[in-house]
Amino acid sequence: MARPDAKVAERDQMNVVIVGHVDHGKSTVVGRLLADTDALPQGKLDAVRRECERTGKPFEYAFLLDALEDEQDQGITIDTARCFFKSSARDYIIIDAPGHIEFLKNMISGAARAEAAVLVIDAKEGVRENSRRHGYILAMLGIRQVVVCVNKMDLVGYDQKHFEGIEREYRAFLESIGAVSPRQFIPISAIEGENLASRGKKTPWYKGPTLLEVLDALPKAPPKIDQPLRMPVQAVYKFTKQGDDRRIVAGRIEAGRVKVGDKVVFSPSNKVSTIRSIEGFNTKPRAEIEAGWSTGFTLTEEIYITRGEVMSHVAKAPQVGTRLRVNLIWLGKKPFVSGRDYKLKLGTTALPVRISKIHKVIDASRPDRSTGELRSPERSAGGQGDPPRVPDPIIGRHDVADLVLELRQPIAFDLTADCEATGRFVIVDEYDVAGGGIITEAVSDDLRDLRDEARTRDFNWVPGGVTSAERTARNGHRAALVMFVGKAGVGKHKLARAVEKALFGEGRAAYMLDGTNVLLGVDNDLWVDAAKSELVRRFGEVVHLLLNAGHIVVSTTNTIGLADATAVQALIPDAPLVLVEVGDGSGQACDLLVSGDEPEAEVVAKVRALLDARHITAV
Amino acid sequence: MDHLDQLEQQSVYIFREAFRHFERLCMLWSIGKDSTVMLWLARKAFFGHVPFPLVHVDTSYKLPEMIAYRDKLAFEYKLQMVVGQNKQALDEGDTFPIKLGKRPDMSKEEQQQLRTACCGRLKSDALGATLHGTGTRMRLNLETGKYEVDPDKQPYTGVIVGARADEEGSRSKERYFSPRDKHDNWDVGDQPPEFWNQFKTDFAPGTHVRIHPLLDWTELNIWEYIKRERIPTVSLYYDQGAGTRYRSLGCGPCQSPIKSTSKNVDDIIDELKSGALKNVAERSGRLQDGKHGLEELRRKGYM
Numbered sequence: 008m009a010r011p012d013a014k015v016a017e018r019d020q021m022n023v024v025i026v027g028h029v030d031h032g033k034s035t036v037v038g039r040l041l042a043d044t045d046a047l048p049q050g051k052l053d054a055v056r057r058e059c060e061r062t063g064k065p066f067e068y069a070f071l072l073d074a075l076e077d078e079q080d081q082g083i084t085i086d087t088a089r090c091f092f093k094s095s096a097r098d099y100i101i102i103d104a105p106g107h108i109e110f111l112k113n114m115i116s117g118a119a120r121a122e123a124a125v126l127v128i129d130a131k132e133g134v135r136e137n138s139r140r141h142g143y144i145l146a147m148l149g150i151r152q153v154v155v156c157v158n159k160m161d162l163v164g165y166d167q168k169h170f171e172g173i174e175r176e177y178r179a180f181l182e183s184i185g186a187v188s189p190r191q192f193i194p195i196s197a198i199e200g201e202n203l204a205s206r207g208k209k210t211p212w213y214k215g216p217t218l219l220e221v222l223d224a225l226p227k228a229p230p231k232i233d234q235p236l237r238m239p240v241q242a243v244y245k246f247t248k249q250g251d252d253r254r255i256v257a258g259r260i261e262a263g264r265v266k267v268g269d270k271v272v273f274s275p276s277n278k279v280s281t282i283r284s285i286e287g288f289n290t291k292p293r294a295e296i297e298a299g300w301s302t303g304f305t306l307t308e309e310i311y312i313t314r315g316e317v318m319s320h321v322a323k324a325p326q327v328g329t330r331l332r333v334n335l336i337w338l339g340k341k342p343f344v345s346g347r348d349y350k351l352k353l354g355t356t357a358l359p360v361r362i363s364k365i366h367k368v369i370d371a372s373r374p375d376r377s378t379g380e381l382r383s384p385e386r387s388a389g390g391q392g393d394p395p396r397v398p399d400p401i402i403g404r405h406d407v408a409d410l411v412l413e414l415r416q417p418i419a420f421d422l423t424a425d426c427e428a429t430g431r432f433v434i435v436d437e438y439d440v441a442g443g444g445i446i447t448e449a450v451s452d453d454l455r456d457l458r459d460e461a462r463t464r465d466f467n468w469v470p471g472g473v474t475s476a477e478r479t480a481r482n483g484h485r486a487a488l489v490m491f492v493g494k495a496g497v498g499k500h501k502l503a504r505a506v507e508k509a510l511f512g513e514g515r516a517a518y519m520l521d522g523t524n525v526l527l528g529v530d531n532d533l534w535v536d537a538a539k540s541e542l543v544r545r546f547g548e549v550v551h552l553l554l555n556a557g558h559i560v561v562s563t564t565n566t567i568g569l570a571d572a573t574a575v576q577a578l579i580p581d582a583p584l585v586l587v588e589v590g591d592g593s594g595q596a597c598d599l600l601v602s603g604d605e606p607e608a609e610v611v612a613k614v615r616a617l618l619d620a621r622h623i624t625a626v
Numbered sequence: 627m628d629h630l631d632q633l634e635q636q637s638v639y640i641f642r643e644a645f646r647h648f649e650r651l652c653m654l655w656s657i658g659k660d661s662t663v664m665l666w667l668a669r670k671a672f673f674g675h676v677p678f679p680l681v682h683v684d685t686s687y688k689l690p691e692m693i694a695y696r697d698k699l700a701f702e703y704k705l706q707m708v709v710g711q712n713k714q715a716l717d718e719g720d721t722f723p724i725k726l727g728k729r730p731d732m733s734k735e736e737q738q739q740l741r742t743a744c745c746g747r748l749k750s751d752a753l754g755a756t757l758h759g760t761g762t763r764m765r766l767n768l769e770t771g772k773y774e775v776d777p778d779k780q781p782y783t784g785v786i787v788g789a790r791a792d793e794e795g796s797r798s799k800e801r802y803f804s805p806r807d808k809h810d811n812w813d814v815g816d817q818p819p820e821f822w823n824q825f826k827t828d829f830a831p832g833t834h835v836r837i838h839p840l841l842d843w844t845e846l847n848i849w850e851y852i853k854r855e856r857i858p859t860v861s862l863y864y865d866q867g868a869g870t871r872y873r874s875l876g877c878g879p880c881q882s883p884i885k886s887t888s889k890n891v892d893d894i895i896d897e898l899k900s901g902a903l904k905n906v907a908e909r910s911g912r913l914q915d916g917k918h919g920l921e922e923l924r925r926k927g928y929m
């Protein structure tokens with residue numbers, strides 16, 4: 008049997024998205040590429056031409072794509088939203104992204120899967136709104152390989168000056184938004200087939216490659232093997248019921264490589280362990296694995312980690328923080344507003360997030376006409392005499408914004424420039440992804456120093472002979488801090504003691520840490536007017552030691568303030584904190600709210616239930 | 627990493643995301659090559675295990691070989707096998723083969739209509755009822771080897787389906803995670819965006835999500851993977867000497883084999899690469915695929 012394409016399996020495949028302002032000729036470019044690379048079913052082109060002649064309509068390549076879509080209903084394997092064609096060098100999937108603004112969601116979904124983009128600009132109409140918007144979005148999505156086709160050159164007499172004018176204007180635009188410079192600007196006529204699959208005769212002044220030549224020359228993005236290791240934990244599996252005792256930490260390595268025996272750290276919990284084995288099904292055993300693989304590991308020291316943590320090497324761990332400066336595009340039907348929670352998904356983690364500060368709202372099609380910092384004060388809607396004020400910028404549908412996001416809990420992340428996969432995120436509003444963006448800067452918060460202290464401490468911690476998993480197994484519970492908060496005189500101390508006694512009575516390792524006792528000893532060298540932060544720090548470190556010893560520590564904020572509970576939390580990133588508020592609610596987030604006059608036994612029962620629910624007890 | 631590795635790794639990632647986010651997750655298994663590759667990928671994702679039920683809709687007209695193969699793999703891989711069927715339609719004789727048997731002289735057009743209607747009842751309706759839990763689910767008891775009525779009647783909220791973008795037009799517009807509304811409808815025009823690998827994993831009560839781990843695979847990729855991983859397949863795909871084979875598997879009365887002498891996986895791969903089938907639709911052997919019938923089936927997600 009003849010095997011003309013016997014090597015197909017080893018050939019590269021590349022996803023290319025085609026974008027541009029509506030009517031600038033995307034469909035025509037795609038149709039022409041399919042026709043010129045012989046990717047169409049036999050006789051299709053002629054049939055469409057004949058049909059056009061019969062009905063007296065001028066032939067359009069777009070009709071060809073429509074006809075293909077009809078054809079697909081009977082199952083032929085070509086498609087319009089994704090078209091397949093081959094060059095001599097590789098196989099292509101062209102993702103057709105609609106140019107209408109209403110289809111921006113689809114354009115983004117297509118582009119987010121692409122390795123390269125072809126942006127089409129109409130030579131006669133020039134650079135238009137969506138030429139700019141799409142250019143901006145490509146840059147934000149991290150698509151570095153962009154080819155610009157200046158189409159319909161036939162309409163401007165294949166004029167070199169005209170072409171250069173458009174190239175200059177568009178390059179300047181991309182530069183102004185800090186985007187990567189396109190690989191190539193190509194003067195083409197999709198209708199006449201100039202400089203697409205073959206070199207045209209009408210542009211002798213153009214010495215560059217044809218579109219197909221440029222595409223063929225685009226390098227495949229190398230896997231990110233040489234970057235620092237990043238693996239967001241997707242799940243921890245143990246299929247005990249199926250008779251499998253392996254405890255497997257699973258995820259996709261997004262960057263870097265890792266081998267058996269490597270010491271790894273999980274952020275933001277700072278837990279440290281060592282790779283014991285690399286697991287897989289129907290694969291050869293391996294001692295090393297790298298970016299691109301969805302894999303799984305067993306660890307030498309069993310540690311309690313959960314989905315969302317990022318595995319890395321100790322030396323090059325991701326950043327951890329609560330405030331992120333980002334660039335974001337919003338696609339939600341409702342605007343993105345301050346003062347309420349949304350869900351942020353980054354890597355495999357999902358956390359509540361809200362807007363902290365909007366720097367500016369950028370009109371992606373005209374970044375020079377942005378609002379926010381750049382906007383001049385406007386008059387409010389009120390009466391004549393009102394002073395002018397700058398209204399809060401609104402992030403509406405299709406807007407792009409530069410803003411700071413704030414999370415309640417610390418998250419592990421990277422700047423997008425350092426690692427793409429952990430440097431980008433989406434925002435979920437109700438049930439739908441409503442926006443996405445990239446992290447441009449880590450914004451410091453009050454707890455940064457404490458978090459850094461905890462990280463350095465944990466990464467260099469000298470383990471004893473007993474692991475925390477062994478302690479958990481022996482004790483029948485994990486270590487945790489139960490903290491009673493509330494106004495003075497509501498009975499926190501009494502309740503804390505009762506919980507300690509109840510837990511101890513069940514055989515748990517429980518310990519009530521009274522802040523006063525830390526003051527009396529550990530803080531003895533501090534002056535009466537010592538900085539509060541130092542008291543909190545020392546208190547937190549004492550808690551950390553007790554947790555490391557495997558205890559459920561019960562305490563109150565009697566000697567430190569309520570706000571300081573989060574400071575203590577920054578020092579114990581690896582253990583759960585259960586906040587029990589006594590009183591009628593301060594409005595701050597807590598895990599359990601009990602009133603001061605509730606019977607002690609009931610409070611104890613509630614705390615117990617909560618510890619079970621959080622898998623602190625009931626492991 | 628080659629192209630097959632890349633496809634495999636992305637599918638594995640999708641499987642794990644689905645398993646994580648949908649407590650009520652199941653996977654449709656038609657016994658065909660695509661969903662059997664999916665089954666294999668699930669085992670890749672979960673280190674040899676398949677931690678969710680597999681749903682098969684049995685029209686009762688499937689070739690016996692397919693059912694035997696299904697149950698053999700179910701025991702071998704320790705699968706949670708759930709089977710649904712439109713018993714009422716079968717009991718009432720409301721099927722294409724029975725009606726044709728009564729009136730063998732009916733016109734081609736009428737046959738086509740009845741075929742489509744039959745698919746609607748035996749496949750779409752049965753599938754809907756099985757997924758929603760309104761119809762009887764039969765679950766394979768691996769100890770007794772018998773199918774028993776499944777006490778679980780809760781609807782599934784995440785349904786893994788083996789759709790490939792290269793199959794036909796509308797498939798190419800699917801996302802990896804595509805929402806379906808309360809009436810199982812798919813609003814193609816207004817799907818949420820899919821950024822990078824952040825999928826739609828939140829859904830309103832009553833709605834569900836279709837998950838497509840094979841979206842980026844082509845027919846050729848499927849066969850190359852079957853070869854590489856040595857995945858067992860039904861022999862109906864191969865020419866047994868008569869010079870014909872099935873390219874896609876459906877019900878006995880409504881499918882015809884294609885002319886092909888491919889006797890094994892290697893032959894099929896050669897045949898696909900040679901372009902010999904370039905102008906033949908993959909499902910062309912399936913007689914029910916009149917244009918409108920397909921539309922409806924696609925909307926319901928059966929295929």
Ligand SMILES: Nc1nc2c(ncn2[C@@H]2O[C@H](COP(=O)(O)OP(=O)(O)O)[C@@H](O)[C@H]2O)c(=O)[nH]1
Pocket residue numbers: 027028029030031032033034035036067068069106158159160161162195196197198199
């Ligand atoms: N003169 C001329 N017209 C073109 C060329 N390419 C596309 N067109 C026309 O521009 C119009 C819009 O093209 P189409 O491909 O549908 O644009 P899309 O909206 O970007 O897909 C159609 O009428 C095409 O015939 C070209 O190279 N030269």
